[in-house]
Amino acid sequence: MNPLDAARRMVRDALGEGEICGTCGSRVAGLCRPLDAATLDDVLAEAEHVVFGARDYLFQEGDRAGHVFTLVHGTAKLVRLLPDGREQVLGFRFTGDVLGYTTGGTYPFAAQLLTGATVCRLDRHRLDALMRRYPSLERRFLDLCIQELAATQDQLVTVGRRTAEARLAAFLLSLAESGHRRHIDGPVLDMPMTRADIADFLGLTLETVSRGFTAFRRRGWIREPSHGRVEILRRDELTELTDGEPG
Amino acid sequence: MNPLDAARRMVRDALGEGEICGTCGSRVAGLCRPLDAATLDDVLAEAEHVVFGARDYLFQEGDRAGHVFTLVHGTAKLVRLLPDGREQVLGFRFTGDVLGYTTGGTYPFAAQLLTGATVCRLDRHRLDALMRRYPSLERRFLDLCIQELAATQDQLVTVGRRTAEARLAAFLLSLAESGHRRHIDGPVLDMPMTRADIADFLGLTLETVSRGFTAFRRRGWIREPSHGRVEILRRDELTELTDGEPG
DNA sequence: CGTGTTCTTGATGATCATCAAAGGTGGTGG
DNA sequence: CCACCACCTTTGATGATCATCAAGAACACG
Numbered sequence A, B: 001m002n003p004l005d006a007a008r009r010m011v012r013d014a015l016g017e018g019e020i021c022g023t024c025g026s027r028v029a030g031l032c033r034p035l036d037a038a039t040l041d042d043v044l045a046e047a048e049h050v051v052f053g054a055r056d057y058l059f060q061e062g063d064r065a066g067h068v069f070t071l072v073h074g075t076a077k078l079v080r081l082l083p084d085g086r087e088q089v090l091g092f093r094f095t096g097d098v099l100g101y102t103t104g105g106t107y108p109f110a111a112q113l114l115t116g117a118t119v120c121r122l123d124r125h126r127l128d129a130l131m132r133r134y135p136s137l138e139r140r141f142l143d144l145c146i147q148e149l150a151a152t153q154d155q156l157v158t159v160g161r162r163t164a165e166a167r168l169a170a171f172l173l174s175l176a177e178s179g180h181r182r183h184i185d186g187p188v189l190d191m192p193m194t195r196a197d198i199a200d201f202l203g204l205t206l207e208t209v210s211r212g213f214t215a216f217r218r219r220g221w222i223r224e225p226s227h228g229r230v231e232i233l234r235r236d237e238l239t240e241l242t243d244g245e246p247g
Numbered sequence C: 001c002g003t004g005t006t007c008t009t010g011a012t013g014a015t016c017a018t019c020a021a022a023g024g025t026g027g028t029g030g
Numbered sequence D: 001c002c003a004c005c006a007c008c009t010t011t012g013a014t015g016a017t018c019a020t021c022a023a024g025a026a027c028a029c030g
Helices: A003-015 A037-046 A124-133 A135-161 A164-181 A195-202 A206-218 A235-243 B003-015 B037-046 B124-133 B135-161 B164-181 B195-202 B206-218 B235-243
Strands: A048-052 A057-059 A067-073 A076-081 A087-093 A110-113 A117-123 A188-190 A229-232 B048-052 B057-059 B067-073 B076-081 B087-093 B110-113 B117-123 B188-190 B229-232
Touching: A037 A124, A067 A124, A076 A195, A087 A135, A087 A195, A087 B135, A117 A124, A124 A135, A135 A164, A135 A195, A135 B087, A135 B135, A164 A188, A164 A195, A164 A206, A164 A229, A164 A235, A195 A206, B037 B124, B067 B124, B076 B195, B087 B135, B087 B195, B117 B124, B124 B135, B135 B164, B135 B195, B164 B188, B164 B195, B164 B206, B164 B229, B164 B235, B195 B206
Parallel strands: none
Antiparallel strands: A048 A117, A057 A110, A067 A117, A076 A087, A076 A110, A188 A229, B048 B117, B057 B110, B067 B117, B076 B087, B076 B110, B188 B229
16 A cells, blocks of 8 residues: 555544545545535645644744645644744644645744644645646635634734633633534533643733633633543633623 | 726825826735736726725625725724724724725624725625636735735734733834835834724723833834824834843 | 653732823814 | 814823742653
8 A cells, every 4th residue: 555545544544434535634624625526636636644743843934835734633833933932822723724825935933733643735836736727726725814814813802802811711712613613513622732822822821821721610611521621611601701891 | 087087196196106006006015016917907997996084984894895995095994893892903004905805795894094095996796707807816815815814913923922012112113114015215104093093903002002102202212203103213122122022 | 650741829029901180282163 | 363172192190910930739651
C-alpha cells in the first residue's frame, strides 16, 4: 500500500466511514466540501496527508506561505507573538477547518497544534493553478475568509467590551457552537486547550481564567468530567452573562 | 449636467486631477484599481455615486446586504452594537476603502459616516453578475478580505494585550500608516473621529483616551494643531511604547 | 514512583472605569 | 455679529476589576 492510500485509510479510521472527502478530510467542513466531483478529483490528486505531534508547528509566523492545510483530525491554535514574548491567540481550529491561506508571501501568524493531528496539505503553487482552472475554488476561499473575518470581529467585541467572566462565557458558548458545526452534539465538549491558551485568547491571565472556571463550577453552570472536557449545564446563565450588563 | 457627471466633477475637485477611477473613486485604492480596462468599463457602467451627510449610516447592522460601497471621499466607522447599547468600533475606513462586501444576506455590522462623504455604490446582484464574468474581480475581493482579516487580527492583539497608552500609540501609528497608503505624506494627519469613537475602537473609555492624548502632548510626542488633526512629533517613542514591555 | 507541567487559591496592588463637574469649540438663530 | 446651545474634551476623585506575585495541589508522563 502506498503512503497516500495509507493516509486515506487512517482518515477513514479516524472519522468513520461515510461521505468523507478522502483528501481534505472532514464530513462537514474542509476545503472540498462544496466542490463538484470533477474539481474535487483534481484537488485530491494534488494533496498529501501528513501526521504531526502535539505542540508541533504547522508553520511559524513569518514563514514562507508554501502550503494550505486542512485539519483532518486534531486541534490547533493560531497565535501572534508580541515583541516582549507574550502571545495573543487569534483563534482555535478544529477538525475540518482550513488554515494558512494567504495572498501574501508569508504567514502572518503561527499555527501550533494542541493535540496530535493529521493534516491534508496542499502546495500553494498547485492550489493557485487549481484556482485558475476552477473559479469555484476561489469563491470557496472568499467564503472562508469572510467567515474568519466575522469570527475575528466577534472576538474583538468580546475582548474589547466584556468582563473577564463574560469573556469566558462567550468562549465556552463558542466552543459548543463549533462542536455543533461539526455535528458533535453530545453534552460533553472537547477542550484540549490549557488555561494559559484560553487566557491568551481572551486577553486575560491564566489565574483569572482559572478563577472563572471555579466560579462557574461552584454555581453549577458547568462540569468538568475529566481533563480536557467540559459540559455546559446552564447555557442560559452563560448567555445572559455575555449579553447582559457589563457587571 | 446630469447628477452623475456632477458627482464625478465633485470627485475630481476633491481629489485633484490625475489617474482617478471615475466610478470607484480613489487614485490609490478602491475596488477597480487593479482591474484591466475592459473589466473596469463594465463595472463603471453599473455603479452610481451618492452623497451622504456626516452621521448618516451607509447601512445598519442586520440590513439586507444590497450594495457594496467605495468611499470616494470621507471617513466612516464600522461598529457592532452590544445588547446593552455599548458599541465596539471594528475599524475606520477612509477615502479609497471598500465597505460592505459579504457573502451572507445581511451586513454583520453598521457603517456610519464620521464626515460628509461621497460614495460609489454597486448593487450586489450586479456585482455578482460581474464577478461571474470577470474572475479577477472575485480575486480582488479575496485580497481585500485577507487584508481586512490581518488588520482585525492586529487590532485583537492591541486590545487584548496592550496597556491603554500603548493602544493609543498603536492607533496613532496606524492612522499615519493609512495616510501613507493614501499617499498623504504631510506631517499633519486628519483625525475626524471623536475621543469616544477612539475609545470604542480601543476597548477603553473616552476619559482614558483623553488622558492619553494629554500625556502624549505634555511629553511633546504629538501636537494637535486644530480640532480633527494630529501631528506625530516622536514616532520613535510611540513605536517603543507599542512594542515595549507591558508597563 | 518521582518529576515537570498545569491548575487552584490567596494576598496585594496597579490600571483603568466610573462618577462628577467645568472648560472649549462649533454651529445656529436671533 | 453676537449669544446661546449642544456636544466634545479635559481634569479630578474614588473604587472595582483584574494583573501580579507566591505557594501549594492535582495531574500526566516517563
